[in-house]
Amino acid sequence: MICRVCDSTNLELAIDLGEQPWGNDFLTKEQVGKEPFYPLRVVFCHECKTVQLDHTVKKEIMFGDHTYLSGTTRTLDEHFRRVAHEVDSRFFPGKKKKAAFDIGSNDGTQLKHYKSLGYDILGVESSVRTAKLANERGFPTLNEFFNLQAAKRIKRKFEVINASGIFFHLEELHSVTDGIKELLADDGVFVVQFIYMKTAMDNIAFDQIYHEHLLYYTLETIEKLLARHGLSMFDAYEAPIHGGSIMGFVTHKGKAEKSKRLLSMLEAERDARTNEFKSYLDFAKKVEGLKERETEYINRAKTAGKTIYGLGAPVKGNTLLNYFKIGPDKFEYLIERNPLRKGLYSPGMHIPIQLESEMEKQPDIYYVLAWNFKNEILERNKGLIESGIEFHFPINPKG
Ligand SMILES: [Zn+2]
Incomplete structure:
Protein backbone atom coordinates (compact mmCIF):
# COMPACT_ATOMS: atom_id res chain seq x y z
CA MET A 1 0.00 0.00 0.00
CA ILE A 2 1.09 3.58 -0.65
CA CYS A 3 0.12 6.66 1.38
CA ARG A 4 -3.06 8.25 0.02
CA VAL A 5 -1.57 11.72 0.41
CA CYS A 6 2.18 11.56 -0.33
CA ASP A 7 2.67 8.17 -2.07
CA SER A 8 5.19 6.98 0.54
CA THR A 9 5.30 3.26 1.35
CA ASN A 10 6.54 3.91 4.88
CA LEU A 11 3.26 3.09 6.65
CA GLU A 12 2.74 1.36 9.98
CA LEU A 13 -0.34 -0.12 11.67
CA ALA A 14 -1.59 2.07 14.53
CA ILE A 15 -5.17 0.97 15.36
CA ASP A 16 -6.90 -2.30 14.48
CA LEU A 17 -10.68 -2.42 14.95
CA GLY A 18 -10.99 -5.86 13.36
CA GLU A 19 -13.22 -6.98 10.52
CA GLN A 20 -16.29 -4.78 10.27
CA PRO A 21 -19.20 -4.38 7.89
CA TRP A 22 -19.63 -1.11 6.06
CA GLY A 23 -21.27 0.97 8.81
CA ASN A 24 -23.91 2.69 6.71
CA ASP A 25 -25.21 -0.54 5.24
CA PHE A 26 -28.40 -0.90 7.29
CA LEU A 27 -29.95 -4.23 6.42
CA THR A 28 -33.40 -5.48 5.50
CA LYS A 29 -34.51 -8.67 7.25
CA GLU A 30 -33.50 -10.72 4.19
CA GLN A 31 -30.02 -9.19 4.09
CA VAL A 32 -29.21 -9.91 7.74
CA GLY A 33 -26.13 -12.14 7.99
CA LYS A 34 -25.22 -11.79 4.32
CA GLU A 35 -23.39 -8.47 4.63
CA PRO A 36 -19.68 -8.44 3.74
CA PHE A 37 -16.99 -7.57 6.30
CA TYR A 38 -13.82 -5.59 5.59
CA PRO A 39 -10.72 -4.86 7.66
CA LEU A 40 -10.99 -1.61 9.66
CA ARG A 41 -7.38 -0.67 10.29
CA VAL A 42 -5.72 2.69 10.68
CA VAL A 43 -2.14 3.11 9.49
CA PHE A 44 0.26 5.99 10.08
CA CYS A 45 2.43 7.45 7.31
CA HIS A 46 5.88 8.09 8.70
CA GLU A 47 6.56 10.46 5.80
CA CYS A 48 3.65 12.97 5.83
CA LYS A 49 2.15 11.86 9.22
CA THR A 50 -1.36 11.38 7.80
CA VAL A 51 -3.38 8.59 9.41
CA GLN A 52 -5.61 6.65 7.07
CA LEU A 53 -7.37 3.35 6.46
CA ASP A 54 -5.39 0.74 4.61
CA HIS A 55 -8.49 -0.87 3.10
CA THR A 56 -10.81 0.93 0.66
CA VAL A 57 -14.44 -0.07 0.33
CA LYS A 58 -15.32 1.13 -3.17
CA LYS A 59 -17.14 4.46 -3.28
CA GLU A 60 -19.82 3.02 -5.55
CA ILE A 61 -20.71 0.63 -2.71
CA MET A 62 -20.66 3.28 0.00
CA ARG A 273 2.71 15.63 19.75
CA THR A 274 -0.46 15.00 17.79
CA ASN A 275 1.36 14.09 14.60
CA GLU A 276 3.62 11.45 16.11
CA PHE A 277 3.19 7.70 15.74
CA LYS A 278 3.44 7.06 19.47
CA SER A 279 0.36 9.21 20.11
CA TYR A 280 -1.69 6.88 17.91
CA LEU A 281 -0.45 3.82 19.78
CA ASP A 282 -1.47 5.52 23.04
CA PHE A 283 -4.86 6.25 21.51
CA ALA A 284 -5.29 2.57 20.57
CA LYS A 285 -4.60 1.58 24.20
CA LYS A 286 -7.19 4.04 25.50
CA VAL A 287 -9.73 2.58 23.06
CA GLU A 288 -9.16 -0.89 24.53
CA GLY A 289 -9.61 0.53 28.04
CA LEU A 290 -12.89 2.15 27.00
CA LYS A 291 -14.15 -1.16 25.61
CA GLU A 292 -13.46 -2.86 28.94
CA ARG A 293 -15.21 -0.16 30.97
CA GLU A 294 -18.26 -0.01 28.71
CA THR A 295 -18.63 -3.79 28.50
CA GLU A 296 -18.61 -3.91 32.29
CA TYR A 297 -21.22 -1.16 32.51
CA ILE A 298 -23.53 -2.93 30.05
CA ASN A 299 -23.11 -6.33 31.69
CA ARG A 300 -23.88 -4.85 35.10
CA ALA A 301 -27.07 -3.24 33.77
CA LYS A 302 -28.19 -6.47 32.09
CA THR A 303 -27.53 -8.50 35.24
CA ALA A 304 -29.73 -6.03 37.10
CA GLY A 305 -32.49 -6.80 34.58
CA LYS A 306 -32.47 -3.41 32.88
CA THR A 307 -33.53 -2.81 29.29
CA ILE A 308 -31.20 -0.79 27.11
CA TYR A 309 -31.98 0.88 23.79
CA GLY A 310 -29.31 2.42 21.62
CA LEU A 311 -30.14 6.04 20.88
CA GLY A 312 -29.52 6.97 17.26
CA ALA A 313 -28.20 4.73 14.54
CA PRO A 314 -25.33 6.77 13.15
CA VAL A 315 -22.65 5.13 11.05
CA LYS A 316 -20.16 5.63 13.85
CA GLY A 317 -22.48 3.75 16.20
CA ASN A 318 -21.85 0.65 14.15
CA THR A 319 -18.10 0.95 14.65
CA LEU A 320 -18.75 1.03 18.39
CA LEU A 321 -21.33 -1.78 18.43
CA ASN A 322 -19.18 -4.07 16.30
CA TYR A 323 -15.97 -3.35 18.19
CA PHE A 324 -17.67 -3.71 21.60
CA LYS A 325 -19.65 -6.73 20.30
CA ILE A 326 -23.03 -5.40 21.40
CA GLY A 327 -25.91 -7.33 19.84
CA PRO A 328 -29.70 -7.63 20.30
CA ASP A 329 -29.13 -9.63 23.53
CA LYS A 330 -27.82 -6.36 25.03
CA PHE A 331 -29.77 -3.65 23.18
CA GLU A 332 -33.33 -4.48 22.13
CA TYR A 333 -33.56 -1.61 19.65
CA LEU A 334 -31.74 1.30 18.13
CA ILE A 335 -34.06 4.29 18.22
CA GLU A 336 -33.95 6.49 15.12
CA ARG A 337 -35.80 9.50 13.69
CA ASN A 338 -34.75 9.08 10.05
CA PRO A 339 -37.76 7.39 8.37
CA LEU A 340 -35.56 5.91 5.64
CA ARG A 341 -34.16 3.51 8.24
CA LYS A 342 -37.57 2.15 9.30
CA GLY A 343 -37.60 -1.63 9.74
CA LEU A 344 -33.88 -2.09 9.08
CA TYR A 345 -31.19 -3.84 11.14
CA SER A 346 -27.74 -2.59 12.10
CA PRO A 347 -24.93 -4.12 10.02
CA GLY A 348 -22.79 -6.70 11.80
CA MET A 349 -24.62 -6.83 15.13
CA HIS A 350 -28.19 -6.98 13.71
CA ILE A 351 -30.00 -4.82 16.24
CA PRO A 352 -33.45 -3.84 14.90
CA ILE A 353 -34.20 -0.16 14.33
CA GLN A 354 -37.34 1.36 15.75
CA LEU A 355 -38.58 4.81 14.80
CA GLU A 356 -38.88 7.20 17.71
CA SER A 357 -42.40 8.10 16.56
CA GLU A 358 -43.52 4.45 16.75
CA MET A 359 -42.14 3.53 20.17
CA GLU A 360 -44.54 1.74 22.50
CA LYS A 361 -42.48 1.63 25.68
CA GLN A 362 -39.43 3.25 27.18
CA PRO A 363 -36.23 1.44 28.22
CA ASP A 364 -34.43 1.85 31.55
CA ILE A 365 -31.33 3.14 29.78
CA TYR A 366 -30.68 4.96 26.54
CA TYR A 367 -27.15 4.22 25.39
CA VAL A 368 -26.41 7.26 23.27
CA LEU A 369 -24.63 6.37 20.03
CA ALA A 370 -25.26 9.82 18.55
CA TRP A 371 -23.23 11.32 21.42
CA ASN A 372 -22.12 14.25 19.26
CA PHE A 373 -25.64 15.70 19.66
CA LYS A 374 -25.37 15.53 23.44
CA ASN A 375 -26.85 18.97 24.19
CA GLU A 376 -29.70 18.58 21.70
CA ILE A 377 -30.50 15.12 23.11
CA LEU A 378 -30.45 16.18 26.76
CA GLU A 379 -32.63 19.17 25.93
CA ARG A 380 -35.16 17.18 23.91
CA ASN A 381 -35.46 14.44 26.55
CA LYS A 382 -35.72 16.52 29.73
CA GLY A 383 -39.05 14.90 30.59
CA LEU A 384 -37.72 11.34 30.27
CA ILE A 385 -34.64 12.16 32.31
CA GLU A 386 -36.84 13.62 35.06
CA SER A 387 -38.94 10.45 35.01
CA GLY A 388 -35.78 8.46 35.89
CA ILE A 389 -34.61 7.12 32.55
CA GLU A 390 -30.83 7.09 32.29
CA PHE A 391 -29.02 8.54 29.28
CA HIS A 392 -25.56 7.00 29.09
CA PHE A 393 -22.88 8.58 26.88
CA PRO A 394 -20.04 6.17 26.04
CA ILE A 395 -18.08 9.10 24.63
CA ASN A 396 -18.15 12.49 26.25
CA PRO A 397 -17.05 15.32 24.02
CA LYS A 398 -14.96 17.81 25.98
CA GLY A 399 -15.99 21.44 25.94
ZN1 LIG B 1 2.15 10.11 3.50
Whole structure:
Protein backbone atom coordinates (compact mmCIF):
# COMPACT_ATOMS: atom_id res chain seq x y z
CA MET A 1 0.00 0.00 0.00
CA ILE A 2 1.09 3.58 -0.65
CA CYS A 3 0.12 6.66 1.38
CA ARG A 4 -3.06 8.25 0.02
CA VAL A 5 -1.57 11.72 0.41
CA CYS A 6 2.18 11.56 -0.33
CA ASP A 7 2.67 8.17 -2.07
CA SER A 8 5.19 6.98 0.54
CA THR A 9 5.30 3.26 1.35
CA ASN A 10 6.54 3.91 4.88
CA LEU A 11 3.26 3.09 6.65
CA GLU A 12 2.74 1.36 9.98
CA LEU A 13 -0.34 -0.12 11.67
CA ALA A 14 -1.59 2.07 14.53
CA ILE A 15 -5.17 0.97 15.36
CA ASP A 16 -6.90 -2.30 14.48
CA LEU A 17 -10.68 -2.42 14.95
CA GLY A 18 -10.99 -5.86 13.36
CA GLU A 19 -13.22 -6.98 10.52
CA GLN A 20 -16.29 -4.78 10.27
CA PRO A 21 -19.20 -4.38 7.89
CA TRP A 22 -19.63 -1.11 6.06
CA GLY A 23 -21.27 0.97 8.81
CA ASN A 24 -23.91 2.69 6.71
CA ASP A 25 -25.21 -0.54 5.24
CA PHE A 26 -28.40 -0.90 7.29
CA LEU A 27 -29.95 -4.23 6.42
CA THR A 28 -33.40 -5.48 5.50
CA LYS A 29 -34.51 -8.67 7.25
CA GLU A 30 -33.50 -10.72 4.19
CA GLN A 31 -30.02 -9.19 4.09
CA VAL A 32 -29.21 -9.91 7.74
CA GLY A 33 -26.13 -12.14 7.99
CA LYS A 34 -25.22 -11.79 4.32
CA GLU A 35 -23.39 -8.47 4.63
CA PRO A 36 -19.68 -8.44 3.74
CA PHE A 37 -16.99 -7.57 6.30
CA TYR A 38 -13.82 -5.59 5.59
CA PRO A 39 -10.72 -4.86 7.66
CA LEU A 40 -10.99 -1.61 9.66
CA ARG A 41 -7.38 -0.67 10.29
CA VAL A 42 -5.72 2.69 10.68
CA VAL A 43 -2.14 3.11 9.49
CA PHE A 44 0.26 5.99 10.08
CA CYS A 45 2.43 7.45 7.31
CA HIS A 46 5.88 8.09 8.70
CA GLU A 47 6.56 10.46 5.80
CA CYS A 48 3.65 12.97 5.83
CA LYS A 49 2.15 11.86 9.22
CA THR A 50 -1.36 11.38 7.80
CA VAL A 51 -3.38 8.59 9.41
CA GLN A 52 -5.61 6.65 7.07
CA LEU A 53 -7.37 3.35 6.46
CA ASP A 54 -5.39 0.74 4.61
CA HIS A 55 -8.49 -0.87 3.10
CA THR A 56 -10.81 0.93 0.66
CA VAL A 57 -14.44 -0.07 0.33
CA LYS A 58 -15.32 1.13 -3.17
CA LYS A 59 -17.14 4.46 -3.28
CA GLU A 60 -19.82 3.02 -5.55
CA ILE A 61 -20.71 0.63 -2.71
CA MET A 62 -20.66 3.28 0.00
CA PHE A 63 -22.13 6.38 -1.61
CA GLY A 64 -24.44 5.24 -4.39
CA ASP A 65 -27.53 5.03 -2.21
CA HIS A 66 -26.81 6.20 1.31
CA THR A 67 -29.67 7.04 3.64
CA TYR A 68 -28.07 9.82 5.67
CA LEU A 69 -30.01 13.09 5.52
CA SER A 70 -28.27 16.21 6.81
CA GLY A 71 -31.54 18.14 7.12
CA THR A 72 -32.84 15.74 9.78
CA THR A 73 -30.94 17.27 12.67
CA ARG A 74 -31.56 20.77 13.87
CA THR A 75 -27.99 21.16 15.10
CA LEU A 76 -26.59 20.54 11.63
CA ASP A 77 -29.07 22.83 9.89
CA GLU A 78 -28.22 25.61 12.32
CA HIS A 79 -24.49 25.00 11.81
CA PHE A 80 -24.89 25.22 8.02
CA ARG A 81 -26.84 28.46 8.37
CA ARG A 82 -24.13 29.99 10.54
CA VAL A 83 -21.37 28.93 8.13
CA ALA A 84 -23.12 30.50 5.12
CA HIS A 85 -23.65 33.79 6.96
CA GLU A 86 -20.09 33.83 8.28
CA VAL A 87 -18.54 33.13 4.88
CA ASP A 88 -20.69 35.71 3.13
CA SER A 89 -20.12 38.53 5.60
CA ARG A 90 -16.38 37.84 5.97
CA PHE A 91 -15.38 37.34 2.36
CA PHE A 92 -18.07 38.61 -0.02
CA PRO A 93 -20.04 41.43 1.62
CA GLY A 94 -21.83 43.55 -0.94
CA LYS A 95 -20.68 41.47 -3.91
CA LYS A 96 -23.57 41.22 -6.38
CA LYS A 97 -22.87 38.17 -8.49
CA LYS A 98 -21.64 35.27 -6.45
CA ALA A 99 -21.92 31.52 -6.67
CA ALA A 100 -21.61 28.63 -4.23
CA PHE A 101 -20.82 25.02 -5.02
CA ASP A 102 -21.29 22.20 -2.51
CA ILE A 103 -19.53 18.86 -2.83
CA GLY A 104 -21.52 16.02 -1.28
CA SER A 105 -24.41 18.45 -1.03
CA ASN A 106 -26.78 15.83 0.39
CA ASP A 107 -30.38 17.11 0.57
CA GLY A 108 -29.32 20.71 -0.15
CA THR A 109 -29.39 21.89 3.45
CA GLN A 110 -26.15 23.88 3.09
CA LEU A 111 -27.04 25.28 -0.35
CA LYS A 112 -30.41 26.45 0.96
CA HIS A 113 -28.64 28.95 3.20
CA TYR A 114 -26.37 30.27 0.42
CA LYS A 115 -29.39 30.62 -1.85
CA SER A 116 -31.17 32.75 0.72
CA LEU A 117 -28.10 35.03 0.74
CA GLY A 118 -28.40 35.58 -3.02
CA TYR A 119 -25.88 33.04 -4.26
CA ASP A 120 -26.26 31.14 -7.48
CA ILE A 121 -26.03 27.55 -6.23
CA LEU A 122 -25.01 24.14 -7.51
CA GLY A 123 -24.53 20.87 -5.67
CA VAL A 124 -23.07 17.51 -6.50
CA GLU A 125 -24.34 14.44 -4.68
CA SER A 126 -23.66 10.79 -5.46
CA SER A 127 -26.73 9.28 -3.79
CA VAL A 128 -29.55 8.92 -6.34
CA ARG A 129 -32.40 9.33 -3.86
CA THR A 130 -30.82 12.20 -1.97
CA ALA A 131 -29.93 14.15 -5.15
CA LYS A 132 -33.49 13.72 -6.39
CA LEU A 133 -34.83 15.03 -3.10
CA ALA A 134 -32.55 18.11 -3.30
CA ASN A 135 -33.65 18.89 -6.87
CA GLU A 136 -37.30 18.56 -5.88
CA ARG A 137 -36.67 21.06 -3.09
CA GLY A 138 -35.32 23.56 -5.62
CA PHE A 139 -31.59 23.11 -5.02
CA PRO A 140 -29.96 22.25 -8.39
CA THR A 141 -27.88 19.13 -7.82
CA LEU A 142 -25.82 16.96 -10.15
CA ASN A 143 -26.08 13.27 -9.40
CA GLU A 144 -22.53 12.04 -9.80
CA PHE A 145 -19.17 11.62 -8.06
CA PHE A 146 -17.14 14.81 -8.00
CA ASN A 147 -13.60 14.74 -9.42
CA LEU A 148 -11.48 16.69 -11.92
CA GLN A 149 -13.41 15.36 -14.92
CA ALA A 150 -16.71 16.42 -13.37
CA ALA A 151 -15.20 19.85 -12.59
CA LYS A 152 -14.16 20.32 -16.22
CA ARG A 153 -17.70 19.61 -17.37
CA ILE A 154 -19.11 22.20 -14.94
CA LYS A 155 -16.94 24.93 -16.52
CA ARG A 156 -17.77 27.72 -14.08
CA LYS A 157 -16.01 29.46 -11.22
CA PHE A 158 -17.39 29.71 -7.71
CA GLU A 159 -16.67 32.24 -4.97
CA VAL A 160 -17.49 29.59 -2.39
CA ILE A 161 -16.82 25.89 -2.61
CA ASN A 162 -18.05 23.91 0.34
CA ALA A 163 -17.22 20.38 1.40
CA SER A 164 -18.56 19.09 4.69
CA GLY A 165 -17.02 15.81 5.69
CA ILE A 166 -17.55 14.05 2.43
CA PHE A 167 -14.43 15.51 0.80
CA PHE A 168 -12.35 13.21 2.93
CA HIS A 169 -14.41 10.18 2.21
CA LEU A 170 -13.37 10.10 -1.36
CA GLU A 171 -10.88 7.62 -2.70
CA GLU A 172 -10.05 9.86 -5.68
CA LEU A 173 -8.48 12.33 -3.30
CA HIS A 174 -6.07 13.99 -5.70
CA SER A 175 -8.57 14.29 -8.55
CA VAL A 176 -11.15 15.79 -6.17
CA THR A 177 -8.67 18.35 -4.85
CA ASP A 178 -7.65 19.25 -8.42
CA GLY A 179 -11.34 19.69 -9.23
CA ILE A 180 -11.70 22.14 -6.34
CA LYS A 181 -8.65 24.10 -7.55
CA GLU A 182 -10.19 24.17 -11.04
CA LEU A 183 -13.57 25.58 -9.94
CA LEU A 184 -12.39 28.02 -7.26
CA ALA A 185 -12.61 31.67 -8.36
CA ASP A 186 -9.47 33.79 -8.07
CA ASP A 187 -10.75 35.41 -4.89
CA GLY A 188 -12.70 32.28 -3.92
CA VAL A 189 -12.74 30.45 -0.60
CA PHE A 190 -12.92 26.69 -0.19
CA VAL A 191 -14.71 26.00 3.08
CA VAL A 192 -13.87 22.58 4.38
CA GLN A 193 -15.22 20.78 7.43
CA PHE A 194 -13.58 17.61 8.66
CA ILE A 195 -13.42 15.57 11.83
CA TYR A 196 -10.45 16.84 13.80
CA MET A 197 -8.25 13.88 14.71
CA LYS A 198 -6.65 15.73 17.61
CA THR A 199 -10.05 16.13 19.28
CA ALA A 200 -11.12 12.58 18.40
CA MET A 201 -7.99 11.37 20.21
CA ASP A 202 -8.61 13.65 23.21
CA ASN A 203 -12.20 12.32 23.45
CA ILE A 204 -11.26 8.68 22.73
CA ALA A 205 -13.82 8.98 19.94
CA PHE A 206 -12.60 5.95 18.07
CA ASP A 207 -16.05 5.51 16.52
CA GLN A 208 -15.14 8.33 14.12
CA ILE A 209 -13.15 5.59 12.41
CA TYR A 210 -15.24 3.87 9.76
CA HIS A 211 -14.84 2.81 6.16
CA GLU A 212 -16.26 6.03 4.72
CA HIS A 213 -13.53 8.01 6.47
CA LEU A 214 -10.44 7.03 4.56
CA LEU A 215 -8.35 9.82 6.06
CA TYR A 216 -8.06 11.37 9.53
CA TYR A 217 -6.61 14.84 9.35
CA THR A 218 -4.92 17.27 11.61
CA LEU A 219 -4.12 20.85 10.60
CA GLU A 220 -0.53 19.92 9.86
CA THR A 221 -1.37 16.96 7.66
CA ILE A 222 -4.18 18.50 5.63
CA GLU A 223 -1.88 21.32 4.60
CA LYS A 224 0.39 18.76 2.95
CA LEU A 225 -2.47 17.56 0.77
CA LEU A 226 -3.60 21.08 -0.11
CA ALA A 227 -0.07 22.24 -0.92
CA ARG A 228 0.32 19.42 -3.38
CA HIS A 229 -2.58 20.94 -5.35
CA GLY A 230 -1.71 24.63 -5.20
CA LEU A 231 -4.02 25.39 -2.30
CA SER A 232 -3.39 26.53 1.25
CA MET A 233 -5.41 26.91 4.45
CA PHE A 234 -5.30 30.46 5.80
CA ASP A 235 -7.72 30.25 8.72
CA ALA A 236 -9.45 27.62 10.84
CA TYR A 237 -11.37 27.12 14.02
CA GLU A 238 -12.90 24.19 15.81
CA ALA A 239 -16.68 23.65 15.77
CA PRO A 240 -18.57 21.12 17.93
CA ILE A 241 -20.19 19.59 14.86
CA HIS A 242 -19.83 15.79 14.48
CA GLY A 243 -18.14 15.65 17.87
CA GLY A 244 -15.28 18.04 17.04
CA SER A 245 -14.61 19.32 13.55
CA ILE A 246 -12.28 21.78 11.94
CA MET A 247 -13.85 24.55 9.89
CA GLY A 248 -11.03 25.41 7.55
CA PHE A 249 -10.78 28.27 5.05
CA VAL A 250 -8.64 27.58 2.03
CA THR A 251 -7.61 29.61 -0.97
CA HIS A 252 -5.13 29.51 -3.82
CA LYS A 253 -1.58 29.18 -2.53
CA GLY A 254 0.12 32.51 -1.93
CA LYS A 255 -3.14 34.50 -1.78
CA ALA A 256 -3.46 34.88 1.99
CA GLU A 257 -1.36 34.81 5.15
CA LYS A 258 -2.12 32.26 7.85
CA SER A 259 -4.23 33.74 10.65
CA LYS A 260 -2.98 34.00 14.23
CA ARG A 261 -5.52 31.47 15.48
CA LEU A 262 -4.51 28.93 12.84
CA LEU A 263 -0.84 29.38 13.75
CA SER A 264 -1.60 28.85 17.43
CA MET A 265 -3.64 25.70 16.70
CA LEU A 266 -0.71 24.34 14.70
CA GLU A 267 1.51 25.07 17.66
CA ALA A 268 -0.91 23.25 19.98
CA GLU A 269 -0.57 20.17 17.74
CA ARG A 270 3.19 20.31 18.07
CA ASP A 271 2.96 20.71 21.86
CA ALA A 272 0.58 17.73 22.15
CA ARG A 273 2.71 15.63 19.75
CA THR A 274 -0.46 15.00 17.79
CA ASN A 275 1.36 14.09 14.60
CA GLU A 276 3.62 11.45 16.11
CA PHE A 277 3.19 7.70 15.74
CA LYS A 278 3.44 7.06 19.47
CA SER A 279 0.36 9.21 20.11
CA TYR A 280 -1.69 6.88 17.91
CA LEU A 281 -0.45 3.82 19.78
CA ASP A 282 -1.47 5.52 23.04
CA PHE A 283 -4.86 6.25 21.51
CA ALA A 284 -5.29 2.57 20.57
CA LYS A 285 -4.60 1.58 24.20
CA LYS A 286 -7.19 4.04 25.50
CA VAL A 287 -9.73 2.58 23.06
CA GLU A 288 -9.16 -0.89 24.53
CA GLY A 289 -9.61 0.53 28.04
CA LEU A 290 -12.89 2.15 27.00
CA LYS A 291 -14.15 -1.16 25.61
CA GLU A 292 -13.46 -2.86 28.94
CA ARG A 293 -15.21 -0.16 30.97
CA GLU A 294 -18.26 -0.01 28.71
CA THR A 295 -18.63 -3.79 28.50
CA GLU A 296 -18.61 -3.91 32.29
CA TYR A 297 -21.22 -1.16 32.51
CA ILE A 298 -23.53 -2.93 30.05
CA ASN A 299 -23.11 -6.33 31.69
CA ARG A 300 -23.88 -4.85 35.10
CA ALA A 301 -27.07 -3.24 33.77
CA LYS A 302 -28.19 -6.47 32.09
CA THR A 303 -27.53 -8.50 35.24
CA ALA A 304 -29.73 -6.03 37.10
CA GLY A 305 -32.49 -6.80 34.58
CA LYS A 306 -32.47 -3.41 32.88
CA THR A 307 -33.53 -2.81 29.29
CA ILE A 308 -31.20 -0.79 27.11
CA TYR A 309 -31.98 0.88 23.79
CA GLY A 310 -29.31 2.42 21.62
CA LEU A 311 -30.14 6.04 20.88
CA GLY A 312 -29.52 6.97 17.26
CA ALA A 313 -28.20 4.73 14.54
CA PRO A 314 -25.33 6.77 13.15
CA VAL A 315 -22.65 5.13 11.05
CA LYS A 316 -20.16 5.63 13.85
CA GLY A 317 -22.48 3.75 16.20
CA ASN A 318 -21.85 0.65 14.15
CA THR A 319 -18.10 0.95 14.65
CA LEU A 320 -18.75 1.03 18.39
CA LEU A 321 -21.33 -1.78 18.43
CA ASN A 322 -19.18 -4.07 16.30
CA TYR A 323 -15.97 -3.35 18.19
CA PHE A 324 -17.67 -3.71 21.60
CA LYS A 325 -19.65 -6.73 20.30
CA ILE A 326 -23.03 -5.40 21.40
CA GLY A 327 -25.91 -7.33 19.84
CA PRO A 328 -29.70 -7.63 20.30
CA ASP A 329 -29.13 -9.63 23.53
CA LYS A 330 -27.82 -6.36 25.03
CA PHE A 331 -29.77 -3.65 23.18
CA GLU A 332 -33.33 -4.48 22.13
CA TYR A 333 -33.56 -1.61 19.65
CA LEU A 334 -31.74 1.30 18.13
CA ILE A 335 -34.06 4.29 18.22
CA GLU A 336 -33.95 6.49 15.12
CA ARG A 337 -35.80 9.50 13.69
CA ASN A 338 -34.75 9.08 10.05
CA PRO A 339 -37.76 7.39 8.37
CA LEU A 340 -35.56 5.91 5.64
CA ARG A 341 -34.16 3.51 8.24
CA LYS A 342 -37.57 2.15 9.30
CA GLY A 343 -37.60 -1.63 9.74
CA LEU A 344 -33.88 -2.09 9.08
CA TYR A 345 -31.19 -3.84 11.14
CA SER A 346 -27.74 -2.59 12.10
CA PRO A 347 -24.93 -4.12 10.02
CA GLY A 348 -22.79 -6.70 11.80
CA MET A 349 -24.62 -6.83 15.13
CA HIS A 350 -28.19 -6.98 13.71
CA ILE A 351 -30.00 -4.82 16.24
CA PRO A 352 -33.45 -3.84 14.90
CA ILE A 353 -34.20 -0.16 14.33
CA GLN A 354 -37.34 1.36 15.75
CA LEU A 355 -38.58 4.81 14.80
CA GLU A 356 -38.88 7.20 17.71
CA SER A 357 -42.40 8.10 16.56
CA GLU A 358 -43.52 4.45 16.75
CA MET A 359 -42.14 3.53 20.17
CA GLU A 360 -44.54 1.74 22.50
CA LYS A 361 -42.48 1.63 25.68
CA GLN A 362 -39.43 3.25 27.18
CA PRO A 363 -36.23 1.44 28.22
CA ASP A 364 -34.43 1.85 31.55
CA ILE A 365 -31.33 3.14 29.78
CA TYR A 366 -30.68 4.96 26.54
CA TYR A 367 -27.15 4.22 25.39
CA VAL A 368 -26.41 7.26 23.27
CA LEU A 369 -24.63 6.37 20.03
CA ALA A 370 -25.26 9.82 18.55
CA TRP A 371 -23.23 11.32 21.42
CA ASN A 372 -22.12 14.25 19.26
CA PHE A 373 -25.64 15.70 19.66
CA LYS A 374 -25.37 15.53 23.44
CA ASN A 375 -26.85 18.97 24.19
CA GLU A 376 -29.70 18.58 21.70
CA ILE A 377 -30.50 15.12 23.11
CA LEU A 378 -30.45 16.18 26.76
CA GLU A 379 -32.63 19.17 25.93
CA ARG A 380 -35.16 17.18 23.91
CA ASN A 381 -35.46 14.44 26.55
CA LYS A 382 -35.72 16.52 29.73
CA GLY A 383 -39.05 14.90 30.59
CA LEU A 384 -37.72 11.34 30.27
CA ILE A 385 -34.64 12.16 32.31
CA GLU A 386 -36.84 13.62 35.06
CA SER A 387 -38.94 10.45 35.01
CA GLY A 388 -35.78 8.46 35.89
CA ILE A 389 -34.61 7.12 32.55
CA GLU A 390 -30.83 7.09 32.29
CA PHE A 391 -29.02 8.54 29.28
CA HIS A 392 -25.56 7.00 29.09
CA PHE A 393 -22.88 8.58 26.88
CA PRO A 394 -20.04 6.17 26.04
CA ILE A 395 -18.08 9.10 24.63
CA ASN A 396 -18.15 12.49 26.25
CA PRO A 397 -17.05 15.32 24.02
CA LYS A 398 -14.96 17.81 25.98
CA GLY A 399 -15.99 21.44 25.94
ZN1 LIG B 1 2.15 10.11 3.50
